[in-house]
Amino acid sequence: ELKVEQNPLFLSMQEGKNYTIYCNYSTTSDRLYWYRQDPGKSLESLFVLLSNGAVKQEGRLMASLDTKARLSTLHITAAVHDLSATYFCAGGVTGTASKLTFGTGTRLQVTL
Amino acid sequence: GAGVSQSPSNKVTEKGKDVELRCDPISGHTALYWYRQRLGQGLEFLIYFQGNSAPDKSGLPSDRFSAERTGESVSTLTIQRTQQEDSAVYLCASSRKLGGASYNSPLHFGNGTRLTVT
Numbered sequence: 072e073l074k075v076e077q078n079p080l081f082l083s084m085q086e087g088k089n090y091t092i093y094c095n096y097s098t099t100s101d102r103l104y105w106y107r108q109d110p111g112k113s114l115e116s117l118f119v120l121l122s123n124g125a126v127k128q129e130g131r132l133m134a135s136l137d138t139k140a141r142l143s144t145l146h147i148t149a150a151v152h153d154l155s156a157t158y159f160c161a162g163g164v165t166g167t168a169s170k171l172t173f174g175t176g177t178r179l180q181v182t183l
Numbered sequence: 184g185a186g187v188s189q190s191p192s193n194k195v196t197e198k199g200k201d202v203e204l205r206c207d208p209i210s211g212h213t214a215l216y217w218y219r220q221r222l223g224q225g226l227e228f229l230i231y232f233q234g235n236s237a238p239d240k241s242g243l244p245s246d247r248f249s250a251e252r253t254g255e256s257v258s259t260l261t262i263q264r265t266q267q268e269d270s271a272v273y274l275c276a277s278s279r280k281l282g283g284a285s286y287n288s289p290l291h292f293g294n295g296t297r298l299t300v301t
C-alpha cells in the first residue's frame with residue numbers, strides 16, 4: 072500500500088524567503104498531485120505531475136517529480152502572505168486506477 | 184461550470200442517530216471519492232468508485248459506514264449509529280477520464296459536509 076509522507080508538517084517563513092516542501096512516497100507512483108487548502112475551505116488542485124523529471128510552475132510555486140527517488144518537491148520562491156495555507160501532496164500506485172493517498176499536509180505560514 | 188456539490192454543508196446530529204451525506208459529482212466524471220478530514224488533520228480515504236468497477240471500500244472505518252453510487256451520478260455516504268468520533272468534515276471529490284488514462288486527472292473537491300455528533 073502506498074504511503075505518502077510530507078515534511079515539514081509546519082513551516083513559518085518570512086515574506087521574500089525561499090523554501091521547499093518535500094513529499095516522499097513508499098512505492099512506485101505514476102501520478103503525483105499537489106493541493107492547497109485554505110482554512111475552512113476545500114482543496115484546490117495546484118499541480119499534476121505524471122512523469123519522471125516533470126516540472127510545473129505557477130507564479131511563486133514550482134513542483135517537481137523524481138520517480139526514481141520517490142520524491143516530489145514544492146518550491147516556494149519569494150514567499151508572500153497570500154501563500155499561507157496547508158499544502159497536500161497525493162499519489163496513486165503505478166498502473167492502477169487506485170485511490171489517491173494524501174500526505175499529512177504542510178501548514179505554511181508566511182509572516183511579514 | 185458547476186463543481187462538485189455536497190449537501191448538507193453542515194449537519195449536527197445526536198449520538199446514535201443515522202446520517203446521510205450526499206455528493207453530486209461534476210457531470211461526466213467517472214471517478215468519485217469520499218475522504219474524511221478531522222480538525223487540523225490530513226485526509227483519510229474512505230471509499231472510491233471508478234465507473235462500473237467494484238468500489239474500493241478499504242478505507243471505511245467500520246461497518247457503520249456505507250456508500251452507494253448510481254452509475255456515474257450521485258453518491259450517498261451513510262453513517263449509522265453515529266459516534267462522537269465520527270465528527271469531521273466529509274469531503275467528496277470526482278475526476279474525469281483523460282484519453283486512455285482514466286485515472287490521471289486531478290480530483291475536484293466539493294466544499295464538504297461538516298458533521299458534528301453531540
